[in-house]
Amino acid sequence: xxxxxxxxxxxxxxxxxxxxxxxxxxxxxxxxxxxxxxxxxxxxxxxxxxxxxxxxxxxxxxxxxxxxxxxxxxxxxxxxxxxxxxxxxxxxxxxxxxxxxxxxxxxxxxxxxxxxxxxxxxxxxxxxxxxxxxxxxxxxxxxxxxxxxxxxxxxxxxxxxxxxxxxxxxxxxxxxxxxxxxxxxxxxxxxxxxxxxxxxxxxxxxxxxxxxxxxxxxxxxxxxxxxxxxxxxxxxxxxxxxxxxxxxxxxxxxxxxxxxxxxxxxxxxxxxxxxxxxxxxxxxxxxxxxxxxxxxxxxxxxxxxxxxxxxxxxxxxxxxxxxxxxxxxxxxxxxxxxxxxxxxxxxxxxxxxxxxxxxxxxxxxxxxxxxxxxxxxxxxxxxxxxxxxxxxxxxxxxxxxxxxxxxxxxxxxxxxxxxxxxxxxxxxxxxxxxxxxxxxxxxxxxxxxxxxxxxxxxxxxxxxxxxxxxxxxxxxxxxxxxxxxxxxxxxxxxxxxxx
Numbered sequence: 125x126x127x128x129x130x131x132x133x134x135x136x137x138x139x140x141x142x143x144x145x146x147x148x149x150x151x152x153x154x155x156x157x158x159x160x161x162x163x164x165x166x167x168x169x170x171x172x173x174x175x176x177x178x179x180x181x182x183x184x185x186x187x188x189x190x191x192x193x194x195x196x197x198x199x200x201x202x203x204x205x206x207x208x209x210x211x212x213x214x215x216x217x218x219x220x221x222x223x224x225x226x227x228x229x230x231x232x233x234x235x236x237x238x239x240x241x242x243x244x245x246x247x248x249x250x251x252x253x254x255x256x257x258x259x260x261x262x263x264x265x266x267x268x269x270x271x272x273x274x275x276x277x278x279x280x281x282x283x284x285x286x287x288x289x290x291x292x293x294x295x296x297x298x299x300x301x302x303x304x305x306x307x308x309x310x311x312x313x314x315x316x317x318x319x320x321x322x323x324x325x326x327x328x329x330x331x332x333x334x335x336x337x338x339x340x341x342x343x344x345x346x347x348x349x350x351x352x353x354x355x356x357x358x359x360x361x362x363x364x365x366x367x368x369x370x371x372x373x374x375x376x377x378x379x380x381x382x383x384x385x386x387x388x389x390x391x392x393x394x395x396x397x398x399x400x401x402x403x404x405x406x407x408x409x410x411x412x413x414x415x416x417x418x419x420x421x422x423x424x425x426x427x428x429x430x431x432x433x434x435x436x437x438x439x440x441x442x443x444x445x446x447x448x449x450x451x452x453x454x455x456x457x458x459x460x461x462x463x464x465x466x467x468x469x470x471x472x473x474x475x476x477x478x479x480x481x482x483x484x485x486x487x488x489x490x491x492x493x494x495x496x497x498x499x500x501x502x503x504x505x506x507x508x509x510x511x512x513x514x515x516x517x518x519x520x521x522x523x524x525x526x527x528x529x530x531x532x533x534x535x536x537x538x539x540x541x542x543x544x545x546x547x548x549x550x551x552x553x554x555x556x557x558x559x560x561x562x563x564x565x566x567x568x569x570x571x572x573x574x575x576x577x578x579x580x581x582x583x584x585x586x587x588x589x590x591x592x593x594x595x596x597x598x599x600x601x602x603x604x605x606x607x608x609x610x611x612x613x614x615x616x617x618x619x620x621x622x623x
Contacts, residue, residue, distance in 0.1 A: 127419075127489075127567050131622040132169025132341065133162055134521065134572040136185075136585070137198050138231050141599040146201035146215060148225060149236035151598065153329040154200025161602060163336045164610050166617030170333060171341040171421070171570055173521060175326065179349070183233045183595045184586075186345040186423065187390075189275075189352040191409050192268035194322030197236045201243050203325055210247045218242045229583070229600040248317045252310065255320075259313060262320045268353075268412065270300065273315035275353040277307050286351035288368035295368060297357055326416065334418070341468070341570075342417030344410070346424040347374050347390035355391060358405050361398050362391040363433075372433040375441035376424070379473050382589045385432075385441030392433045395450045403454050407461055414462060421515075425469035425488075426479045428454065451482045468515055472496075487513070492566065494557050495519045495529050498536045498543070506543070507564035516566035518557040518575045521585045525574040526554040528581025554578045562620040569622065576609065577601050 140151025140158050147154060162170055177188035177195045188195070204210045222239055225232050252259075263269050275287070282290050289295075297303065304312075330340050348354040350370060355362055363371045370391040378385045398406065413420045422428070429451045434444035458465065469488045471479060483490060492514050497505035510516060518526050524533060530553040540548050548556055554575045561569040574583045574597070586594045602609065617623050 129567050129622055130168040131166070131562060131617055132171055132568060132570045133167050133576060134171040134517070134570050135162075135599070136173040136521070137175060138173075138595065139573065139585070139598050141602055142228065143603070144200070144202040146205075146219070148219070149232040149239060150197060152198050152200040153325045154203045156329065156332050157603075159333045159336050159338050161606055161609075162338055164606070165613035166623050167613070168337060168622070169339050169341050169568065169570065172343065174343050174345055176345075178233070180237070182591050185595065187349050189349055190272050191345075191348050191352070191354050192412055193272045193353065194319055194326060196244060196318045196322055197233070197240050198326070199240055199244065199318075199321055200325055201240070204243065204247060204321070209251060209321075210243060214246060215243060218246070229598055231596045231598050233596075244318055244321070245314070247321075248314050252313065252317070256313070259316045259320055262323070263316060266323075268408070269316055269319050270304070271357045272319060272353050273312050274300065274303060274307055275356055276315045277309070277312040278303075280311060287356040288351070295356075296359075300357070330416065339418040341419045341421060342413060343421045343423060344413055346422060346427045347388060347392070350389070350391050354405070361394055361401070361405055363394050364391060370436045373436055374427070374431060375434050375444060376432050376473055377441060377444060385444070386589055387434060387438065387441040392431060392447075393449070399450050399453060403450075403457050406454065407458055410458065411461060414466060417466075419466045419468055421468040421470055423470045425471050425483070426473070426475055429479045429482050430476070452485070455486055489513045489515050489568070491515050491517065493517045493519060493523065494561055495523050495526065495535075498539045500539075507560055507566070510565045512565055512567050514564075514566035515568045515570060516561040516564050517570050517572075518554070518561060519572055521572070522588050524581055524584050525572065525579050526557045527575075527578055528584055532581050559616060562616050562622060573599055573602070576613070577605065
């Protein structure tokens with residue numbers, strides 16, 4: 125077990141409330157006040173969603189074009205101004221060309237991407253000659269930046285086409301140094317610059333959180349997008365045909381969230397090839413994550429044991445099959461690089477005994493979600509069935525808010541009332557759920573920010589299997605209610621020994 129008894133808040137970076145002049149369209153790394161509020165309520169952990177590049181179509185942080193890169197929309201323009209990288213007057217001029225949001229409880233991705241892009245383009249041109257040596261040093265220390273920047277520079281020239289539609293001399297990377305001779309120009313260095321700024325701002329944010337006694341729990345999507353740096357630069361470890369298209373894609377069979385399963389469409393790994401290369405790509409990836417997070421939640425953890433693959437071209441995930449990975453060989457190799465693994469398993473959905481045995485073999489904590497629990501007393505998601513080595517949630521980013529769940533999903537009201545030995549309704553259900561997981565044996569209890577605030581279904585983050593209106597929740601309430609929240613949660617965290 126990696127942790128003593130603690131509690132935390134699930135609060136995506138994009139959802140951070142507005143606290144500075146320029147964090148207008150979505151939250152960013154400049155909001156240190158979030159850390160202070162979390163600390164003031166007695167919480168010790170901040171769980172965030174992936175901070176890799178966000179999909180420009182669905183806005184999902186689980187579908188970006190790099191497993192290593194950072195999303196530049198999270199750059200704090202206010203920090204750039206304070207650091208002297210851009211001038212306030214220049215930013216004001218850029219901002220004047222954008223309409224200001226009408227709804228403070230929503231993220232505006234397209235405007236955020238465009239606004240941050242313009243600011244970073246200006247900052248790069250202004251500072252490139254001065255900081256080129258620092259960019260080269262950053263490149264030499266972070267090999268992934270070379271691939272990330274080259275991929276994006278080529279993509280510009282290729283009119284943003286996916287890599288598998290590029291000309292063959294660009295599609296097939298045999299020698300990156302040869303390509304660099306042609307593409308290591310200012311556009312290449314622009315992308316190096318974005319990652320340099322992102323990395324440094326994020327590490328400053330993390331260091332501040334750690335200095336305040338708040339740990340960062342990061343989230344690692346198990347798969348990467350087909351059109352990504354990772355697949356382009358590492359084609360041999362994915363099941364692709366000779367033209368670069370997937371032979372099989374990832375998903376999950378029918379489950380709680382969908383009758384036809386979830387067809388994610390990501391190319392699946394070729395674990396035989398990964399083993400031949402001593403799992404280097406995965407080890408590099410997790411080593412990177414261990415550097416930028418205190419703990420790492422591996423999304424769809426069961427896919428490291430066996431994964432659901434569906435033939436490319438299928439319309440749903442129904443006609444798939446389970447395929448074994450190389451879990452023990454992979455983790456035994458990983459332990460050569462890090463003797464204690466700060467890993468948490470997202471092990472929801474269809475979990476077979478082999479997945480449980482693997483997780484238990486390495487002492488990896490499991491997840492439980494209270495909203496899933498109210499079917500019968502034997503349900504593993506009810507707290508009387510928890511062990512210490514558990515991360516307990518009221519709900520996750522894929523669930524409704526607890527108030528919304530109670531209002532719209534018609535749970536077993538009789539069992540809920542019997543379990544709490546009181547009448548529970550939509551007005552107190554979030555509070556009762558929070559108290560229950562805080563009082564549970566689970567060593568870490570995590571509460572989504574919406575449940576901290578008792579918000580309803582209109583503030584949900586994501587509905588799996590859909591693409592409309594997801595990932596857009598932005599907090600507009602915590603600063604207004606922090607006095608109330610401090611008193612309430614400092615007492616609960618003290619009462620249940622989570623301070």
